[in-house]
Amino acid sequence: MKPTRGFARAKVAATVSLLAVTLAGCGPAGQVDQNGNKDGGEPGAGGTATGTVTVFAAASLKAAFTELAGKFEASHPGTKVSLSFAGSADLVTQITQGAPADVFASADTRNMAKLQDSGLVDGEPRDFATNTLTIAVPPGNPAGIASFRDLARPGTKVVVCASQVPCGAAAVTIEQETGTALSPVSEESSVTDVLGKVVSGEADAGLVYVTDAKNAGSKVESIPFTEAARAVNTYPMAAVKGARNKQAAEAFLELVTGSEGQAALGNAGFGAPQQ
Amino acid sequence: MTFTVQAVVADRGFDVSLSLGPTETVAVMGPNGAGKSTLLAVIAGLLHPDSGRAEVDGRVLFDVAGGRGPWTPPHRRGTALLAQEPLLFPHLSALDNVAFGPRSAGTPKQQARDSASRWLAEVEAGELESRRPVELSGGQSQRVAVARALAADPGLLLLDEPMAALDIHAAPLLRRLLKRVLAGRRAIIITHDILDALILADRVVILENGRISEEGPTRDVLLRPRSRFAAGLAGLNFVVGTITEHGLQARDLAVYGQHDDLPGPLPIGQPGVAVFPPSAVSVFMAEAHGSPRNSFPVTITDLEPHGDRIRVRAGEGGQLSADITPESSADLALVPGIEVYFVIKAGAVSIYPG
Amino acid sequence: MTPARSRTGAGPQVPKPRKALAHIGIPAWIYTVAAAGGLLVLLPLIAMVARVNWPQFIPLVTSDSSLTALGLSLRTSATSTVLCVILGVPLALVLARASFPGQRVLRSLVLLPLVLPPVVGGIALLYTFGRQGLLGRSVEMLGLQIAFSTTAVVLAQTFVSLPFLVVSLEGALRTAGPKYEAVAATLGARPGTVLRRVTLPLVLPGLASGAVLSFARSLGEFGATLTFAGSLQGVTRTLPLEIYLQRETDADAAVALSLVLVAVSVTVVALAHRGPRPPGRASAAGGEGATTAAPASRGGVL
Numbered sequence: 001m002k003p004t005r006g007f008a009r010a011k012v013a014a015t016v017s018l019l020a021v022t023l024a025g026c027g028p029a030g031q032v033d034q035n036g037n038k039d040g041g042e043p044g045a046g047g048t049a050t051g052t053v054t055v056f057a058a059a060s061l062k063a064a065f066t067e068l069a070g071k072f073e074a075s076h077p078g079t080k081v082s083l084s085f086a087g088s089a090d091l092v093t094q095i096t097q098g099a100p101a102d103v104f105a106s107a108d109t110r111n112m113a114k115l116q117d118s119g120l121v122d123g124e125p126r127d128f129a130t131n132t133l134t135i136a137v138p139p140g141n142p143a144g145i146a147s148f149r150d151l152a153r154p155g156t157k158v159v160v161c162a163s164q165v166p167c168g169a170a171a172v173t174i175e176q177e178t179g180t181a182l183s184p185v186s187e188e189s190s191v192t193d194v195l196g197k198v199v200s201g202e203a204d205a206g207l208v209y210v211t212d213a214k215n216a217g218s219k220v221e222s223i224p225f226t227e228a229a230r231a232v233n234t235y236p237m238a239a240v241k242g243a244r245n246k247q248a249a250e251a252f253l254e255l256v257t258g259s260e261g262q263a264a265l266g267n268a269g270f271g272a273p274q275q
Numbered sequence: 276m277t278f279t280v281q282a283v284v285a286d287r288g289f290d291v292s293l294s295l296g297p298t299e300t301v302a303v304m305g306p307n308g309a310g311k312s313t314l315l316a317v318i319a320g321l322l323h324p325d326s327g328r329a330e331v332d333g334r335v336l337f338d339v340a341g342g343r344g345p346w347t348p349p350h351r352r353g354t355a356l357l358a359q360e361p362l363l364f365p366h367l368s369a370l371d372n373v374a375f376g377p378r379s380a381g382t383p384k385q386q387a388r389d390s391a392s393r394w395l396a397e398v399e400a401g402e403l404e405s406r407r408p409v410e411l412s413g414g415q416s417q418r419v420a421v422a423r424a425l426a427a428d429p430g431l432l433l434l435d436e437p438m439a440a441l442d443i444h445a446a447p448l449l450r451r452l453l454k455r456v457l458a459g460r461r462a463i464i465i466t467h468d469i470l471d472a473l474i475l476a477d478r479v480v481i482l483e484n485g486r487i488s489e490e491g492p493t494r495d496v497l498l499r500p501r502s503r504f505a506a507g508l509a510g511l512n513f514v515v516g517t518i519t520e521h522g523l524q525a526r527d528l529a530v531y532g533q534h535d536d537l538p539g540p541l542p543i544g545q546p547g548v549a550v551f552p553p554s555a556v557s558v559f560m561a562e563a564h565g566s567p568r569n570s571f572p573v574t575i576t577d578l579e580p581h582g583d584r585i586r587v588r589a590g591e592g593g594q595l596s597a598d599i600t601p602e603s604s605a606d607l608a609l610v611p612g613i614e615v616y617f618v619i620k621a622g623a624v625s626i627y628p629g
Numbered sequence: 630m631t632p633a634r635s636r637t638g639a640g641p642q643v644p645k646p647r648k649a650l651a652h653i654g655i656p657a658w659i660y661t662v663a664a665a666g667g668l669l670v671l672l673p674l675i676a677m678v679a680r681v682n683w684p685q686f687i688p689l690v691t692s693d694s695s696l697t698a699l700g701l702s703l704r705t706s707a708t709s710t711v712l713c714v715i716l717g718v719p720l721a722l723v724l725a726r727a728s729f730p731g732q733r734v735l736r737s738l739v740l741l742p743l744v745l746p747p748v749v750g751g752i753a754l755l756y757t758f759g760r761q762g763l764l765g766r767s768v769e770m771l772g773l774q775i776a777f778s779t780t781a782v783v784l785a786q787t788f789v790s791l792p793f794l795v796v797s798l799e800g801a802l803r804t805a806g807p808k809y810e811a812v813a814a815t816l817g818a819r820p821g822t823v824l825r826r827v828t829l830p831l832v833l834p835g836l837a838s839g840a841v842l843s844f845a846r847s848l849g850e851f852g853a854t855l856t857f858a859g860s861l862q863g864v865t866r867t868l869p870l871e872i873y874l875q876r877e878t879d880a881d882a883a884v885a886l887s888l889v890l891v892a893v894s895v896t897v898v899a900l901a902h903r904g905p906r907p908p909g910r911a912s913a914a915g916g917e918g919a920t921t922a923a924p925a926s927r928g929g930v931l
Contacts, residue, residue: 087877089876089877089878093880157776157777159859162860162874162877164874164875164877164878164879165874165877184861185776185777185859185861186777186858186859186860186861186865187859187860187861187862187866188855188859188860189855189860189870189873189874189877193855193856193860196856197859200755200756200759200761201759201760201761202755202759202760202761202776202777202859319811319815320814320815321811321814321815348814348820349811349814349815350814350815350816350817350818350819350820350822350823351817352815353817354815355815355816355817356811356812356815358808358812360808362808362809362812364809364813364826364827364830364831365831366830366831366833375813375816375818375826376816376817379813379816379817379818379819379822380817423816424816427815427816427817429815433815
């Protein structure tokens with residue numbers, strides 16, 4: 001090899017490493033999912049074993065589905081439920097890119113529709129829960145928020161979800177229906193980020209789901225408001241086309257939509273699906 | 276008006292006191308690690324001594340005990356430093372490098388440049404004014420560095436082996452330049468080269484293990500070394516005298532020699548020194564003739580082993596020596612007291628202005 | 630190259646051709662592994678470019694929200710780079726030139742954001758400048774609102790970028806060494822003069838590359854901004870946050886904007902590292918220029 005060539009190559013290598021530095025700046029985008037949860041990782045590497053059902057579920061379902069998975073395994077001996085929680089949009093992307101899911105439970109109908117458009121839904125999705133917004137305020141409610149209209153008071157620091165994500169779309173619906181225009185100080189990409197701003201006391205109030213406020217325990221106070229009923233978020237779930245464990249997938253769907261499943265979801269703060 | 280320094284740097288085992296007259300140049304010699312550089316660093320204010328005092332022309336440079344006391348920062352000491360490396364500021368032209376000292380002293384820009392220009396001319400580097408340091412050779416750089424140090428108008432010039440990094444052609448030129456500019460100045464020069472001490476300094480100080488082991492006029496120290504280091508240096512033969520057309524005239528000896536480094540004729544009639552190594556000296560029982568060579572009749576005073584050779588000392592006080600093989604010594608049946616001829620080729624003798 | 634330089638006699642120094650170094654050669658398999666490493670970085674970029682919806686590219690990247698986000702990113706990154714220089718130069722000087730107890734600890738702490746997940750940085754900033762934070766109340770009493778403001782974005786970017794500048798500059802300062810400064814001092818230059826006329830010019834290349842790295846890092850900053858500053862169009866939603874949000878609904882827009890971000894970053898970094906440095910100014914940053922002119926002295930004063 002001619003020395004000049006070697007030199008040129010060295011320069012290429014240097015450029016590549018510079019690119020790496022540049023990209024590192026963008027890195028975190030891939031590390032935190034939409035709901036701020038840790039990615040559950042690729043599920044079911046051992047999914048070839050019969051009896052394992054892989055469930056991709058919206059992050060807000062974590063508590064309820066974890067409980068239900070235990071019940072499912074108890075009532076169906078020999079089965080194992082592998083759960084993966086993330087933002088609904090992320091889960092749809094993962095499934096369309098070939099992730100091995102048997103069941104998909106979405107936090108909104110739009111993402112379910114996206115999966116249907118990709119032709120990856122087996123049968124009709126079933127609505128199994130609803131979620132509504134609530135006002136989360138820091139403990140003690142320092143800004144004295146009592147109603148949805150209070151959020152529009154000048155000087156009130158309100159944090160909401162961006163309209164691109166389901167919780168933000170719901171907030172926009174309520175604003176339009178009630179004719180109340182909010183001036184949020186931040187439009188976050190996920191409910192978790194909204195909740196974080198409230199928990200840290202940076203925001204006076206945030207619009208989050210009832211289930212999120214419930215999960216946060218005593219770190220926030222929840223102020224229910226009647227206008228929340230104007231934007232009810234419906235959770236649909238379905239078996240994924242080409243599921244490797246179709247029977248178990250159907251059985252899990254039955255459990256969630258059955259009385260046992262509904263009770264667990266109710267405990268987590270979810271509403272019953274609208275008929 | 277003098278310069279005095281007395282300083283102790285405990286963790287280097289350094290304890291030296293030294294003084295210089297207003298126009299005196301002192302050469303500091305000694306083995307590596309003897310504390311030569313420590314001495315300069317303490318004087319320049321780059322190193323805090325644990326205790327001691329220094330004064331230049333009545334101005335206190337430091338007066339510390341237990342690490343505390345009056346302390347003049349380096350930039351107010353007037354002790355410009357010339358190191359082994361030129362250390363020209365790479366982002367400034369030669370002219371601006373030389374103007375740096377005057378500018379720092381508050382001289383207006385144009386005036387500082389004018390003065391820098393004069394100093395560059397003084398070191399025969401006037402044509403290098405607009406060059407960047409990277410465009411200068413080692414010798415040129417060091418000449419500019421000399422101009423820069425002098426332009427700062429230092430009360431005391433500190434030279435730390437200024438010739439050490441130069442090649443054999445550049446060193447003699449710089450030595451001659453220093454000889455000229457150091458005349459009438461107060462300077463301390465660290466050197467490993469006996470020629471620097473002979474040519475540039477009025478006095479030599481031998482530093483060993485952080486202490487001054489010997490000091491005095493250079494020729495006296497070399498003629499009658501008391502310290503081991505000076506004795507090592509004195510292994511070199513040198514004859515002082517007056518420069519002549521062919522070499523050097525000592526009191527009773529005409530020495531043929533040459534100066535292969537210096538361009539131009541030697542300053543005839545001026546004091547000079549002829550230097551040659553003992554290994555260049557042959558010993559004959561009879562006077563030798565032939566191509567230009569020196570043949571000195573001497574009386575052997577001493578014989579001693581010197582490595583795998585025999586060192587033959589001769590002449591008054593044994594100031595001349597020859598290194599010969601033991602076989603030659605045996606063949607000639609040399610013993611102290613007999614008369615022999617020391618023969619040295621003229622080509623092996625270097626004559627320097629002293 | 631040092632001995633060659635100082636031993637040469639009269640006449641200007643001819644720089645040794647640097648390409649001669651390539652003759653030394655490296656084992657052939659190194660090229661293979663290096664290529665794999667390069668591909669690991671390049672391939673995803675190529676894949677992303679392949680996914681760009683080119684017919685829609687211009688409308689996607691010139692949408693109101695995209696341009697606002699890009700403008701905000703450039704403005705905040707420029708501001709944080711200036712802040713990095715103002716704060717980073719003294720920090721690097723203190724770390725490289727001074728000597729005091731706890732210096733090593735200080736260095737480790739300053740460099741911490743390099744290895745800290747940005748989210749953690751965001752949380753730390755929140756508890757410092759947030760409403761409930763350490764300084765938040767005092768800052769609020771001064772009439773400043775940091776939370777949810779562009780100031781918060783700049784703070785977050787400065788927090789994560791400062792180490793890049795400090796590391797570059799400290800390296801340059803250490804390479805340049807204190808010799809030139811010592812000489813300048815003995816020539817009568819006050820510490821301020823030495824800094825202005827000797828130290829800073831010597832490390833200028835290092836400072837420039839540090840500033841560029843800081844800018845690039847600021848441009849890519851995401852986690853700390855998301856956690857600390859929030860996300861509001863035109864105020865706190867920088868390009869990375871916009872990409873993250875667009876990804877929810879419009880993958881095409883996210884990909885197009887990602888490409889813009891990559892292009893801007895590559896341009897900035899390439900500008901700072903274009904070609905070999907001109908002779909004479911090669912000094913500190915390259916880590917060889919300064920020492921070229923200054924061979925290690927044996928037992929010298931400096």
